Amino acid sequence: MIDSVLPGAILILGSLIVPLFKGRKKNVYMVILPAITFYLIWKLKPGTYLNFHFFGLDIIPLRVDRLSKVFGYIFSLNAFVAFIYSFWLDDDSQLLPALLYIGCSLGVVFSGDLLTLYIFWEGMAIFSTFLILARKTEKSQKAAMRYIMVHISGGLILLAGIVLFIFNTGSLVFEQMKSSDPATLLILIGFLLNAAAPPLSAWLPDAYPESTVTGGVILSAYTTKTAVYTLVRGFAGWHILVIVGCIMTIYGIIYALLENDMRRILAYSIINQVGFMVCGVGIGTEIAINGTVAHAFCHIIYKALLWMSAGSVLYMTGRSRCTDLGGLYKTMPLTLIFGGIGALSISAFPATSGFTSKSMIIEGAVHEHMIWTWIVLQVASAGVFLHAGIKFPYFVFFAKDSGLRPGETNRSMLLAMAIMSFICIFLGVYPDPLYNVLPYRVGYSAYHLEHVSSQLQLLMFSALVFFLFLPLLKRTETISIDTDWVYRRGAPLFYKIMDRGLNGLNDLCERIFILKMVGKISEFFAVAPQKIAYLLYAPFWKIRGKDVSYLRGDIFRAIDKGAMPIGLSAGSAIVFLIVIYLIL
Amino acid sequence: MKKEFDFFDREENKRRLWIFLYATCVFTLFLDLIFPREGVLGFDSFFGFYAIMGFISCALLILISKLLGIILKVDEDYYDR
Numbered sequence: 001m002i003d004s005v006l007p008g009a010i011l012i013l014g015s016l017i018v019p020l021f022k023g024r025k026k027n028v029y030m031v032i033l034p035a036i037t038f039y040l041i042w043k044l045k046p047g048t049y050l051n052f053h054f055f056g057l058d059i060i061p062l063r064v065d066r067l068s069k070v071f072g073y074i075f076s077l078n079a080f081v082a083f084i085y086s087f088w089l090d091d092d093s094q095l096l097p098a099l100l101y102i103g104c105s106l107g108v109v110f111s112g113d114l115l116t117l118y119i120f121w122e123g124m125a126i127f128s129t130f131l132i133l134a135r136k137t138e139k140s141q142k143a144a145m146r147y148i149m150v151h152i153s154g155g156l157i158l159l160a161g162i163v164l165f166i167f168n169t170g171s172l173v174f175e176q177m178k179s180s181d182p183a184t185l186l187i188l189i190g191f192l193l194n195a196a197a198p199p200l201s202a203w204l205p206d207a208y209p210e211s212t213v214t215g216g217v218i219l220s221a222y223t224t225k226t227a228v229y230t231l232v233r234g235f236a237g238w239h240i241l242v243i244v245g246c247i248m249t250i251y252g253i254i255y256a257l258l259e260n261d262m263r264r265i266l267a268y269s270i271i272n273q274v275g276f277m278v279c280g281v282g283i284g285t286e287i288a289i290n291g292t293v294a295h296a297f298c299h300i301i302y303k304a305l306l307w308m309s310a311g312s313v314l315y316m317t318g319r320s321r322c323t324d325l326g327g328l329y330k331t332m333p334l335t336l337i338f339g340g341i342g343a344l345s346i347s348a349f350p351a352t353s354g355f356t357s358k359s360m361i362i363e364g365a366v367h368e369h370m371i372w373t374w375i376v377l378q379v380a381s382a383g384v385f386l387h388a389g390i391k392f393p394y395f396v397f398f399a400k401d402s403g404l405r406p407g408e409t410n411r412s413m414l415l416a417m418a419i420m421s422f423i424c425i426f427l428g429v430y431p432d433p434l435y436n437v438l439p440y441r442v443g444y445s446a447y448h449l450e451h452v453s454s455q456l457q458l459l460m461f462s463a464l465v466f467f468l469f470l471p472l473l474k475r476t477e478t479i480s481i482d483t484d485w486v487y488r489r490g491a492p493l494f495y496k497i498m499d500r501g502l503n504g505l506n507d508l509c510e511r512i513f514i515l516k517m518v519g520k521i522s523e524f525f526a527v528a529p530q531k532i533a534y535l536l537y538a539p540f541w542k543i544r545g546k547d548v549s550y551l552r553g554d555i556f557r558a559i560d561k562g563a564m565p566i567g568l569s570a571g572s573a574i575v576f577l578i579v580i581y582l583i584l
Numbered sequence: 585m586k587k588e589f590d591f592f593d594r595e596e597n598k599r600r601l602w603i604f605l606y607a608t609c610v611f612t613l614f615l616d617l618i619f620p621r622e623g624v625l626g627f628d629s630f631f632g633f634y635a636i637m638g639f640i641s642c643a644l645l646i647l648i649s650k651l652l653g654i655i656l657k658v659d660e661d662y663y664d665r
Contacts, residue, residue, distance in 0.1 A: 250645075257649040258656060330589050366624045374625060379641035386642050398592055450621050454634040457612040461638035464609050467602075469646045478657040488663050 003043060004050050006062055007072055007110055008120065010037045011079070011103030015096050027087045030095055034079035037106070041072035049112065057172045060112030067293065067439045071109040071229050074297045075102060078221045078304055081419050085308055086214035087412030097130035098218050105222040109229050113172040114162045114187075117230070121158065121194075124223060125151035131215030132207050140210040146487065147207035150193070154200070158190025177234045188235060195227035195278060196271050197244050198251050202484035204270060205255070209263035209320065213311040216263055220307045221300045224270055228277045228296050232439075237284025242373055245279025248272065249380035256387035257473070258480045262310050262396050263320050266303070269346065269388040272380065273299050279373065280361040286440040288364025293438055295361060298353035298427055302345035305420035306392065309339030312413050313396055316406035322475040327401035332408055336397045338417035345424040347389035348381060350455055353427035356446045357434075359455075363444065382462040389459075390466045395475060530556045536575050609635070 014033045021029050046069065050062035079102045089095065104127060107120030125148065132144040164183035166172060177184040193200040208219050235241060252272025259265045277299070280292030312335045313328065314320050329336050341352070348354035358381065365374040408414065427434055435444065466473070533555050541551050557563075591597055616631050623629030628637075 253645055254649045254652060257646065258653050327593070329592060333589070363624075369625075371625060378637055379645070382638045382641045383645045386645060401593065449619055453612065453615040453619060454621065454628075457616070457632070457634035458638040460605075460609045460612050461635045462642045464605060465639055465642035465646065467605060469643065472646055472650055476657065477660055479660050479662060480653070480656040481658055481662075482656075 003045055004048060004062060005040055006050075006107070007037050007041050007044070007076070008103040008106035010040065011099045011106065015099035015103065018096050018099065019092050023090065026090065026095070027083070030083040030099070031080060031087070033099065034076045034083060034102070038073065038076040038080065041069060041076060044069060044072075051112070054115075057115070057166070058113060059115060060173065061107075061116050062110055063112030064110065065439075066437065067229070067232060068109050070293055070297065070437045070439065071225070072106060073437065074300050075106055075109065075222065075225075078300050079218075081416050082214065082217050082221075082304065084419065085217055085311075085413050085416035087416075088410050089214055091134065094131060094134045094212055094214060097127040097134075098214070101127035101131065101218065102222060105226045108226045112174060114165065114174045115172050117174055118155070118159060118162055121226075122155050124226065125155060128219055128223060131219055132211045134215060135210055135212045137210070143207045143210040146484070147203055149487075150200075150203040154190050154193035157186050157193070161186030161188075161190055174230075174234060176236060177238075180238075184234075188238075191227050191230045191234070192244065192278075193227075194223050195231065195274055196224055197248055197274075197278065198271075199483040201248075201251070201271055202482040205259075205264050205267035205482065206484050208267045208270075209261055213315045216266075216311055217304050217307045220266070220270060220303050224274045225296050225300060228274060228281070228292065231278060231281045232289060232292060236281055236289055239282055241278050241282030242370070243282070245275045245277070245282055246373060246376040246380075248275025248278060249376065250383070251275070253380060253383035253387050255480060255482065257391070258478075260322050260475050260477060260479070261320050262313070262322055262325065262392055263307070264479075265322075265387060265392050266306050266310055269306075269384070269392075270303060272384060272387075273303065273346065275380065276358055276361055276377065279377065280364060283361070283364045283368055283370065283373070285364050285367060287367060287442050287444060288361055290435075290438040290440050290442050290444070291357065291360030291362075291364055294357035294431075294434055295354075297434055298345070298357040298424070301420055301423050301427075302342045302353060305342035305417060305424065306339060306346065306388070308413065308417050308420065309335050309342060310392070310396070312409035312417070313406075315413070316409050317404050319404075321477070322395035322399070323477050325396045325402050325404065326399040327397070328404060328406065329397040331405045332397070334408055334414055335417070336393065338414075338421045339397070340393055341421040341424055343389045343393050345428065347385035347459060348455065349385075349389075349459060350447075350452045351425065351428045353424045353431070355428055355455065356431035357427075359446045359451065360444055378458065382458050385459050385462045386466055390463060391473070394466075530559045532576075533559065533572055536572060 011033055014029075018026060018029065044064045046065045048062060048064040049060060051058050051060040053059070082098075083095075086095070086098075101124055104120040104123035108117050108124065111117040111120060129144050129148045129151075132140055132147055134140075161183050162172075164181075165187065168181065168183050177187070189200075193203075196204040204224070208216055211219055231241065249272050252268045252270070252275060256265045256268035256272065259268060273295075277292045277295055280288045280295065310320070313325065313332065316332070317325065317328075319325055345352035345354045348358045362374060362377050362381070365377060431446070534552055537551065537555065538548050541548055592601075613632055613635055616635075620631075621629050621633075623633070628634070
């Protein structure tokens with residue numbers, strides 16, 4: 001029994017009784033649930049399938065293999081620590097959707113068919129929205145609205161792809177996609193939207209920074225990484241993903257450099273990091289896929305750690321703009337140290353988890369002699385240290401004295417950050433436990449002298465550039481236009497143009513057709529018989545030398561009263577027929 | 585009253601940190617001298633390749649973002665107007 005339980009179901013069903021718990025018991029329960037989930041995933045045997053037939057299609061709610069297991073581990077592990085982080089929180093409106101959201105993401109990872117995947121996929125979109133709504137500010141409500149609209153659109157694209165896929169193949173089983181046809185391309189677009197690939201990326205830096213303190217920590221891990229999972233599962237070796245990934249890495253850095261809000265910097269840095277993973281998927285070799293999965297694993301940990309430290313600062317000061325912050329090292333040294341470990345990890349500093357995972361993707365590019373990809377990834381590696389490794393801690397904890405003296409954050413948050421910091425360094429020094437659970441068995445070691453020295457050189461000179469160019473990096477109280485302009489400004493503009501254009505046309509039509517023409521037409525039909533009859537008879541009357549003005553009054557009166565002489569009616573009918581005959 | 589921890593605000597310490605930064609950079613170059621690199625792709629084997637790579641790519645990224653910032657940066661209430 002225990003070896004065929006859906007891991008996501010524990011969290012989803014478990015969430016239903018959350019409101020029954022009061023106070024601390026609730027938080028303890030929240031921490032226990034992911035721990036049980038982790039244990040169950042541990043016990044699941046690769047090769048386990050749970051399937052049944054549904055209208056002639058195979059539905060597979062549970063598929064266990066090495067790939068789904070490793071994502072299962074990190075998702076439940078991150079949930080465990082995130083709920084320690086939120087141990088102080090007594091807010092069902094955040095805790096409940098968080099459990100459901102994480103449960104759905106596990107559902108995606110363990111589903112073996114596209115229909116189950118789609119259902120959990122939509123579940124993720126819906127429940128994650130509550131983590132943004134729970135901030136309860138006007139800005140967050142609007143951001144949440146945009147967020148859900150974008151994800152519903154993406155979901156529809158995915159659904160269209162799935163329907164076409166069933167039509168083409170007659171199967172729902174989700175495996176490596178072989179041909180590139182409209183069905184698989186639509187599915188790919190649906191996945192890439194959740195991976196935040198430009199131009200479908202603006203939802204992420206728009207919505208995540210508006211979420212709650214714990215919401216940001218939870219959101220940063222699941223949506224983009226389930227997308228990475230689906231890409232690994234379905235699109236490994238699709239060369240287009242190398243290009244998409246390379247664009248994402250550079251795009252993330254440039255926008256993160258422009259940003260002022262610390263959580264927005266971290267949001268753009270997610271896009272940059274997911275870019276490395278998407279690139280790894282595109283390379284598609286065993287080492288690159290291992291690198292992608294290892295990087296997703298480590299990224300979730302250090303990114304959660306960074307969001308936790310930013311969350312602590314937000315929690316204590318109520319501010320998140322770099323221009324409002326600075327000099328916090330004086331009163332939040334522990335948060336600084338933990339955030340700093342996250343920052344070093346994301347920069348792939350030797351002895352941190354980023355170093356042992358990201359280098360595997362770059363190694364994958366080397367093996368395939370993809371020189372341009374290698375160069376872009378190296379440039380991006382240097383850039384990561386610039387924007388997330390130094391910029392974030394520097395402007396929040398140093399830079400200037402903002403006058404804020406918030407003091408250290410609460411103990412549960414510090415404990416969670418300490419756990420994450422420990423894992424970052426542990427996997428950096430001793431990555432074998434992670435390497436052992438990766439999808440493929442590949443002998444790889446990041447630690448050889450040449451690699452360490454070249455990485456140190458790259459990073460230290462990036463640091464040098466940061467401090468030499470510091471005047472250029474001065475923060476301004478601005479935001480940057482991203483592709484969300486299209487629906488935030490472009491759509492209202494489009495609406496206005498359509499409003500002016502179409503409603504103007506409507507107005508014109510009303511004036512011409514309704515107000516003027518209807519009157520004219522009804523008038524025409526009211527007097528047409530009289531006029532036609534008069535026009536036809538007047539010449540005959542004149543020939544006979546009678547008074548025409550007398551005739552006009554006569555005919556009009558006769559037709560009005562319906563008292564036309566039969567001969568006259570018959571005559572006009574014949575004339576009319578002749579006219580018609582001649583015309584036709 | 586306990587004196588506030590202000591290590592990073594003091595001018596003499598800032599100068600020391602600069603020296604430390606330069607020293608570390610020189611040290612990483614020094615590593616290249618003692619342990620000549622074979623390079624993973626061949627062209628990255630010469631002395632100081634990664635130093636140049638890191639320096640140029642970061643400088644370019646900053647300059648590009650600075651230039652793009654002229655067009656892309658808008659006031660915070662841009663979308664609320």
